[in-house]
Amino acid sequence: MGSLFEELEAREAAARGRVEELEAELAELSRRLELAREGLERLRITRETVTEVLAEMEPEMPVAAVDAGQPRSAERVVSAYAGAARQVIGVLTVPNWQPGMLADVLPSAYRDIVEVVADAPGPIRAKQIVPRIGLPAEAGKIEGTRSKLKRLVERGWLDEEAPGLFTPARRRTADSPNSR
Template identity: 65%
Template sequence: MVSLPDELQAREAAARRRVEELQAEAAELALRLEKAREDLSRLEITRETVTQVLAELSAAEAGPEGPAGDVPGPDEVSAPHGVGVMMVPPWREELAVAVLPDVYRDIVEVVADAPGPLQAKQIVPRIGLPTTTGKIEGTRGKLKRLVERGWLDEDVPGQFTLARLGPGRESANSR
């Protein structure tokens, strides 16, 4: 006959082995997930870069035919996946946040809702991304692009705020 303490010890050892096996599987899955997320991030950045380069090439080919400094209208930027379309248009008063691609819109809304300046590492989890170095750097690139195009300000390096609060633009979510 097996004693109760011996039986409990045997069951505990079996449960410990199962926990260790599952932890090993979880670690392997976490590594595979991180690799897949990094691949996705690289593809997103590549697509954005290619779209931007094609837009710049298209604008350069148009050259003197169009007026200098001509900015696309809201109808022209509402479909961000077309060739030759600038994904993040320069900000101007009549543009709503809705013209931005989803991830850029999410970033602007998070910054608009914040009580003060935010860093990229604070924005990443708020837009539903894991706080990995790749995602933080990718988001920092998007933040810099939004600053270049006039949607955000970066008065202190690495600290981003909403730009141009004015009439009808109290909040990014207001439109």
């Protein structure tokens, strides 16, 4: 009978060892999974940040100052900042409105804003636009939208009738549509 108990103890010890090995593997896989999740989250945040920066980025110099011999997609704008050169490649993300130009040339965030303003029955404020473009009505989102609205006014896409009240731009030519 003593050998049966010894055999059971040996099997129990082996099973315990296997459980400990599997637990160690599980802990290692959990650690690797957490690192992968963190990497994924960093990439998501980076993509969103880059998208926001590109949507709001303005060139350091006017487009006319760029070498006209290069294609527009490869225009380079260079400026010095604190002794370091900063290179921006691209064109205005929000171009100046010109006759015949439609809102589909705008980045999606700006296009959504122009569409909401065009659909509004009258002048509209940034805090009214934010929920209509799917953003939470937080101070930061309202200020970011107000900044985009001001840029759209500067570039001729919208008018600001009174401080903070935005409307579709009154076009300079008689045959241009009032919006887009």
